[in-house]
Amino acid sequence: MTSPQTLALTPHQEQALQTLLRRYQGGGQSALLPLLHDIQAITGWVDEPTARAVAHTLGIPEIEVHNVLEFYTLFYNRPVGKHVIRVCNDLACMLAGHEAIIRALADHLGVPEQGGTSADGRFTLELHPCLGHCELAPFLMLDEEPMGPVSPDQIPDLLGGVS
């Protein structure tokens, strides 16, 4: 077991996080998913101290925060790349040749084809169950941007165009 990692936030991010927590003060358990979404929009993932702050802010046991963080695939309780690329790994995209897209991304990022985070921490590649854009197969999402149909030769430009 390695020691749990913690977020390294800029002063600006730290301030945004504190503002957010104040806004949700006393929000109760029902506000948990919205708050975690809003936090991740700032920080990318949720570390142990932040989970504790969330529990304190909403007035709920800390275990409830971890329960939810571990259950939902869009929430992260460990570091994730600055940008997340979700490639649809489901039936329509299989039929449209998603393997070549995954291979091109894995090659460019230097990560396994099952997914992973690039050494520079900029990109995380994930294979995702049906993303619901089957008419645009093969399909991927770069952060919240839908893209499809994509071809393997578009991958370098696609990655190069991201800050």
Next chain:
Amino acid sequence: MSYEPVLTARIGKIDPASLTDYEAHGGFQALIRAVELGPGRVVALMEEATLLGRGGAAFPAGIKWRAVHQAEGPKFVVANADESEPGTFKDRVLMEGDPYALIEAVILAGFATAADKGFIYVRGEYARAYQRLRHAIARCYEAGYLGRDILGSGFEFHIELRRGAGAYICGEETALFESIEGKRGYPRLKPPFPTQAGLFGRPTLINNVETLINALHIVLRGPAWFNSIGPAHSPGPKLYPLSGRVQRPGLVEAPMGITLRELIEEHGGGVSGSGEFRVALVGGAAGAFLGPDHLNTPLDFRSLASIGAALGSGAVIVFDTSVDMKPILQRIADFFAHESCGKCYPCQLGTMRQRDIIARMVAGQGRPGDLQLLRDIGQTMRDTSICGLGQTASNAILSAFELKLT
């Protein structure tokens, strides 16, 4: 083909951000009409229309509307926009292209049932739909369609937009309630049903997005119009998300009960790849494979149920003769093993065992009796799982063996 699309009529023709555009194309006419008619008459219209739930379970919408209408408050309306069934993208297209329609439908349902508040729970991955709905809700507050005294009716209503976070199970209505309540998406035992004790333990009307959009047209055009479309036992307009090996994949709106052949040939431009049809997966991963013998079967709830299949969400994924079906079956088995929430053992263990057995069969290391084992596991999951996930997790795979696809 004289059918004029209704549910998707505005999509691509209006600016989805513009409320005035929506109003200029018939927007909010259904709500205005509903306020004239009053809640009781709106619920009666919904009962007269044979609107079977478009999320996949085909439950008569009118029964739900009546039950919540009669229930004591506080009560809620929830739009189930957690579209996650593989091959399904109909609700996404509706929300991205015509977001005000869903908002109008939720307000209308709230008015008819005298609900206190509406929730729209959008799949977490649907960022664009979420953003467009968020904008549209803000505009509706500014314009007085949400808030106090809506259209001078004295009715006050609010909508809260929620975002899922990546869990197929949350499309199950009670798991969705748990998720809004800030918990893991574990399904609840039923009864009590949502109309009795749903979100926050209160009477709740929960409908799929497509079902709610249909309600607008039932109020505007009347139940007789609705019931005249398609077969009498499951009438109305239907959205069919068509994908896979067809020339023109996309969202098709057609009268309920068009055949698989019509869908593929007339709307999809025919089979791509080898050009020769092999099989279609109807209803997503929770559905079943249909072979060439069923190309003329009407795609409606009853016709498909009568052959042991299900319409489900209406999703159709087409496979041509060149496709190796082994990885397809593996993918379906992997999907359920990944998405089982783990609350009940038949599903948690059954989906994993199913995945492992398929894996060895695909690797050419199948054992005698494996198929019988899959059937036994499927029967156990169907009989004893808490919710639809486990109950349907073996359907597609067993249907593939029936058709000898591997």
